């Protein structure tokens with residue numbers, strides 16, 4: 001799978017977008033293969049650790065069948081470097097003009113973060129209709145998304161932050177939710193222990209979540 005895709009397509013790749021914090025770049029490729037083996041075709045590697053960009057580069061080169069993106073993009077420089085590393089999409093937890101301008105300049109699809117109605121409206125003014133709702137549970141969760149579906153019918157969300165395997169189906173049943181993001185598919189202890197069969201098992205459950 002190569003080439004860019006519209007942001008709307010990103011939301012259709014998997015009911016759950018795995019949000020990954022990696023401490024060791026050597027775990028990146030087996031982790032991505034484990035997700036794919038479970039039927040999950042997308043992964044967001046967060047730029048929260050020093051190895052994150054190297055991990056993006058490895059997955060982009062070695063596991064082309066998974067769509068690898070960079071998350072926690074909070075500076076223009078990170079947007080540029082993620083694109084250079086081979087990220088196929090970007091995710092930002094919140095949205096500043098500088099980060100959005102840099103994300104636009106990469107030409108990559110991206111999910112800009114919004115946590116309020118006004119932030120979502122500002123992003124819509126920039127032509128962004130696929131958004132990350134972050135931090136989803138703290139920002140109002142399912143009740144928030146239900147409330148904004150009426151006034152902002154053109155927006156679709158990937159809520160992330162505090163969502164679990166148990167609460168994901170309730171989000172996925174909403175008309176304005178394309179997928180949810182979550183870290184539970186790639187537990188940090190499983191990655192550290194090299195327990196990739198656990199990642200595959202969690203990915204299988206997640207891939208089956210679409211109602």
Ligand SMILES: O=C[C@H](O)COP(=O)(O)O
Nearest residue numbers: 019160161162163182183
């Ligand atoms: O910062 C939080 C991540 O984006 C999602 O993590 P979580 O699924 O553990 O809330």
Ligand SMILES: CC(=O)C(=O)O
Nearest residue numbers: 071072091092093134
């Ligand atoms: C919240 C999220 O997914 C991010 O840090 O980009």
